[in-house]
Amino acid sequence: MRFFKYIFWILYRVWFYILVxxxxxxxxxxxxxxxLKESWYPFxxxxxxxxxxxxxxxMGFNIKIQREQIPELSKSYMFVANHTSMTDIMLxxxxxxxxxxxxxxxxxxxxPLFGFFYKRTSILVDRSNPKSRxxxxxxxxxxxxxxxxxxxxxxxxxxxxxxxxxxxxxxxFRMAINHGIPIVPLTFADNKKRFSYTFFSGGPGQMRVKIxxxxxxxxLNIKDTQLLKENTHNLIFNELQIFDKNxxxxxxxx
Numbered sequence: 708m709r710f711f712k713y714i715f716w717i718l719y720r721v722w723f724y725i726l727v728x729x730x731x732x733x734x735x736x737x738x739x740x741x742x743l744k745e746s747w748y749p750f751x752x753x754x755x756x757x758x759x760x761x762x763x764x765x766m767g768f769n770i771k772i773q774r775e776q777i778p779e780l781s782k783s784y785m786f787v788a789n790h791t792s793m794t795d796i797m798l799x800x801x802x803x804x805x806x807x808x809x810x811x812x813x814x815x816x817x818x819p820l821f822g823f824f825y826k827r828t829s830i831l832v833d834r835s836n837p838k839s840r841x842x843x844x845x846x847x848x849x850x851x852x853x854x855x856x857x858x859x860x861x862x863x864x865x866x867x868x869x870x871x872x873x874x875x876x877x878x879x880f881r882m883a884i885n886h887g888i889p890i891v892p893l894t895f896a897d898n899k900k901r902f903s904y905t906f907f908s909g910g911p912g913q914m915r916v917k918i919x920x921x922x923x924x925x926x927l928n929i930k931d932t933q934l935l936k937e938n939t940h941n942l943i944f945n946e947l948q949i950f951d952k953n954x955x956x957x958x959x960x961x
Contacts, residue, residue: 769912787939791903871948
């Protein structure tokens with residue numbers, strides 16, 4: 708019986724990469740055109756949302772979304788969530804309809820096919836380089852002026868699977884305060900169970916996400932970064948514990 712589980716997990720992982728690559732290959736000409744000008748990014752974002760939903764549904768994930776508050780399309784936000792899986796990027800794209808730009812580590816740009824578009828549409832950061840962090844701030848400022856939002860996974864990476872939620876870095880919260888945009892916390896309840904970085908694990912099933920009420924920043928200053936970070940961390944951590952105690956609890960479907 709264990710042998711067949713290993714076979715399933717191998718095929719399941721291979722299937723994931725097929726689903727990642729297939730829409731990119733089919734839509735390659737349109738995707739390339741959509742990234743030629745920054746002003747065309749909202750169109751690229753719509754294609755990215757289709758790509759993400761195609762993958763999640765193809766993997767057998769039943770997406771459930773609960774929204775305590777709905778972002779306005781005319782405003783900019785800082786979207787943050789816990790990071791446990793390769794599917795976090797896809798789920799964020801499906802859960803959020805506002806065009807946003809990812810801020811992420813530069814290593815993701817090395818992934819074949821995906822990395823080509825990721826490098827040209829996201830804001831890459833080298834956390835070991837102070838000049839890189841300054842450049843990120845300026846690029847975020849430019850994107851916000853274009854009416855876009857920003858998305859950061861504030862743990863700064865994927866923690867060990869025994870860790871419920873790692874400590875948050877300051878970047879997302881410092882930028883949100885500096886630009887006066889609300890924090891929108893999201894809790895991803897099942898991504899670790901469905902498709903973690905452990906190769907022999909995962910499977911189809913419910914994939915729940917909760918979009919919490921926004922946290923305002925316009926009355927805060929840079930000295931409030933730590934408190935804002937801790938409040939957001941506690942909110943997501945507590946929600947993860949609630950989901951953990953109710954693994955079969957359902958949310959409204961997308």
